[in-house]
Amino acid sequence: MTQRPSIEGTGETSVPSAVPPVDVARPVAAVLVESGLPHLDRVFEYAVPPDLDELAQPGVRVNVRFAGQELRGYVVERRAEAEHDGRLAPLKSVVAGEAVLTPPILELARDLAATHAGVTGDVLRLAIPPRHARAEKALAMEPPALDPLPVAALGDGAWANYRGGSAFLEHVRDGAAVGAVWSALPVAGDPARDWPAAFAAAAAACVAGGRGALLVVPDHRDLERLDAAVGGVLGPGRHVRLSADQGPQARYTAWLKVLRGHVPVVIGTRAAAYAPMPDLGLIAVWDDGDDLYDEPRAPYPHARDVVANRARIEGCSLLLGAYARSVADESLVEAGVLQPIVAPRKALRDNAPRVVIAGEETERERDPAATSARLPTLAWRTAKAALERGPVLIQVPRRGYVPSLACQQCRARARCTACHGPLALSGGGQVASCRWCGSAAREWECPECGGTRLRSLVVGARRTAEELGRAFPGVPVMTSGGDAVLASVPGRPALVISTPGAEPVAEGGYAAALLLDAWALLDRPALDAAPEALRRWMAAAALVRPAAAGGMVVVTGVSPGTTAPALEALIRWDAAWLAAGELAERRLLHLPPADIFAEVVGTRGALEAIATREGLPAGVTAYGPTRLPGVGPAAGVGRSGAGGGDSGDLGLVVPFRLLLRARPQDVDALATVLRQVRAERSARKETDTLRVRMGVADVN
Known part of the structure; x- marks a missing residue:
């Protein structure tokens, strides 16, 4: 339930009675405030002043008065009536009129926060880069006119040697939502058949069908190869790069080009999985077993989880390609979520060393x-x-x-x-x-x-x-x-x-x-x-x-x-x-990904309380608390100063961890319990850090 932004015990003053009258059809803005506190991970209602009515639309950044301080937030909805009976504080300002938070990204952020026992605002910090005013002003709002797609880009190209390869491209061209795991051939010395060429051909098929493509790679070297391949197939002006090595203005400009529909293809590293493509038709990830896809900031979603959830939400095709196949990918194949695309044995003998x-x-x-x-x-x-x-x-x-x-x-x-x-x-x-x-x-x-x-x-x-x-x-x-x-x-x-x-x-x-x-x-x-x-x-x-x-x-x-x-x-x-x-x-031993493990790091007392909590699902097994490897008996407990929240890599040392093993059908319930624990600790202003990671792959 939404609430007004006054919090008991925080020193928030009551809203003055001299709030200007609002004569608009939807005078209430539901705002997701970036507080970073788990117990405040919900929307709060604010009044929309008349001078901000046109700008304060869903998706824009706003500044609000919250708990005695000015915080940033996003308008997620405009409402005709408030759910709260009392007076509402007005929006303080609109940061910019750009709707940077799209509905699919908001749904994705909420879904990842729920399944990873995290905070929606933390996910949005991963998804939306900081605003750069000069980049906004320099980039045209209307997308430029593009030349027709080159005829050469419409062939099957590097996919011709694979069982199901041509059929996959055809489904992508037709706008179908299909999922595949692709085992790439080793074709050293033949760039026309290598994985960057295959990804470029898949992106071209998606663009030919009138939708956008998102291609994700582990590092900048792979990005350079993919950049050359996509540019060679699609021609100039049809794709943009998103990576951490770009400067603030260059990165935000590239991100805005995607948001405003200037380009139909975006290529990039881990963070590009959140790129706000307006009509997404394909997400392709190369070598998802690489540990560079592990997100080091809360709530620690793996890029595979991000793209899988996004493909489901936006109804687009998903391609996971690599030379090797990870155990997580194999579990998706055996579950029927993804179909394998492999080469015949003769092609392997002809190409492998x-x-x-x-x-x-x-x-x-x-x-x-x-x-x-x-x-x-x-x-x-x-x-x-x-x-x-x-x-x-x-x-x-x-x-x-x-x-x-x-x-x-x-x-x-x-x-x-x-x-x-x-x-x-x-x-x-x-x-x-x-x-x-x-x-x-x-x-x-x-x-x-x-x-x-x-x-x-x-x-x-x-x-x-x-x-x-x-x-x-x-x-x-x-x-x-x-x-x-x-x-x-x-x-x-x-x-x-x-x-x-x-x-x-x-x-x-x-x-x-x-x-x-x-x-x-x-x-x-x-x-x-x-x-x-x-x-x-x-x-x-x-x-x-x-x-x-x-x-x-x-x-x-x-x-x-x-x-x-x-x-x-x-x-x-x-x-x-x-x-x-x-x-x-691993199925016999109940290890990941057959069973799902959550890791909770904190003080022994906090972890023991979680292990014995009555609300844990019946199918959850607790292991620990045990002292973390390499941490001596004299190690101190980190202090977050944020009411027990976990807003990322705090650089803190905490000595104990608890592992919780859940059956797949109990994972959502376990995430809900851990989210509740964090919210309760945050509301009580607990100062010792509690870090939660869902879906831990290495449980040694």
Whole structure:
């Protein structure tokens, strides 16, 4: 129920009796105030003064007097009569006459807030960028006239080699709401058939049908590739970029172009999923398993959840594409929500590189050290031969020099004697130091066995570059990772050392790739270790030329006799098989995404109260509270100063967490309870922070 904006106990004064008369058809504005407080996550009624009647329309930003201060809000509705019986405070001002909050985005924000136990205003802060007055004035209100869509843009293009690919484009052209998971072919060196070309063709089909398209990618390198492909297919003036690396004016100008209908296609990173396309017909997301799609600000919605909810609300098509298939995507396929688009096996054999595991039986006969050497003979031979034909990609699990150290004798992880943090090396000839406090470990001794010698657990990209530079004298060595990520490299012979996710595209494709220290990815203490390892391996292998052109991928660092499903899936290039197996196991164990987990972080007392709360659904199981990993007993509890609200990354440290497992049918009820808990704490002005995350994927 809506209420007037006076709050008991906040010092809000009563509305003066000299409120000017309002002689309009709808004199009441329902305003969603950006208070940031969970217990005030609803609309409040304000009177519309006559001088603001024309401007104060649904969707515009307004300033209002609220709880003794001036706050920003959005008009979500104009009403003929107020639901509150008393006098209403008048709107203070209209920020601008632009209706920036569209009805679909408002519905999306409310839906995400409800399902993620969050606040609607927090979602709107993710969806709507800050206003930039100069951008508003500089951009014309009316969209420009565009040339006819090029005839070449209307073909099936990169979709011709896939079962169901042409049919999907036809549905998008016809305006149907269809959902698909697309397993992309590795077509290194052929931009006309690569994933950016396929996304551009899907956008062209949507535009040809008279609707808009929204294309989302993980980072700026993918955005550059997609920008070139979309521009080449659609021609100039039909698309705009939205990303975090744009300046405030450039970003707001691009956002306004979408809102005002200047362009039918928008491409961008995570935040572009909220772009206010007037008539949305297609949302396409590339590589939704990338952790860059995890939103670090409250209420922490994953981009997959955002686009799935938006596709349902606006009745548009949804496409999730990648080389690998995530377990979450597989659950949507098996539920019938999305249909798979895959290539025939012959097309895979014609396009995929050959994958070989160093340390297999035949290789051990030739090279007894193949399973223990970091660069076995097979990898060295492969790289040497490939360098005669082009560049070679070397994927290293970690950046830096030697990011992790262990005892040489017992292999126990080496930790700092001062703070118990992990020890590492930052360069050749240097003394090991703590990665947490920086203390030098000059006289380190293993507490387990008394050993004093250290060995590397994982060798970083810089150390690998040094080693390979010595192994291949005269060959150029380039590194990509951390703050120095390369977008592309020439097609001439070179060694390209890269961390996962930072692999540059090679002109004409790489002649070979070496995936080093495979165990480092497979042995990560994470639920998604195997699918994530396969995703990173396939992303690198997809940049290598086909086997028919001599392309080869060598995987090293695998223990003898190991039967890892992720390795089998890589050799067969069958990520769907691994995802289906993972999903079946997780169903048996009641793990995500079969069951949904919520994580609540706060004080022990607050978490115990939630775990024993009577209103929890009967099917919810509580685990904890337990102390967060890496937080010592003396760690303090963060103070929000906002009545127990959670308005994003507060940089606070809280020592305990509670995991709540719910069956899919109980998730909405659990989110409602957690939302109520936050609202109650906010109303009581609780000062200790309570952070809630729904849909936690990693429950370790």
